[in-house]
Amino acid sequence: MSDLLKKGFLLGIGAAASGKEKFEKMLHEMVKRGEVSPSQAKSMIQSWIQKGEHVDKDWNDFAKAKVQNHMKGLGFVSQEEYEMLEARVERLEQLLNRHS
Secondary structure, three states, rough: HHHHHHHHHHHHHHHHHHHHHHHHHHHHHHHHHHOOOOHHHHHHHHHHHHHHHHHHHHHHHHHHHHHHHHHHOOOOOOHHHHHHHHHHHHHHHHHHHHHO
């Protein structure tokens, strides 16, 4: 992993952890002031977590597609393409062996 990518990843984790702590503290204060019930606060936290997981999945899908495009640009084949070619070679070898 490149140093820049690693630093960006760690920065993102730090920001997420800090944001989570601030969000939980804010909700705790709201519960203390009676602005939301404990169950509402818990529901809000669950909703926040689900949104984070959704964003994480989207980012991972995007990153995976980018890596695949870069690999393809470098001339690498996907696992699926490799397996298709391997099966094709195997069929051709079987045909060749039958006619030998």
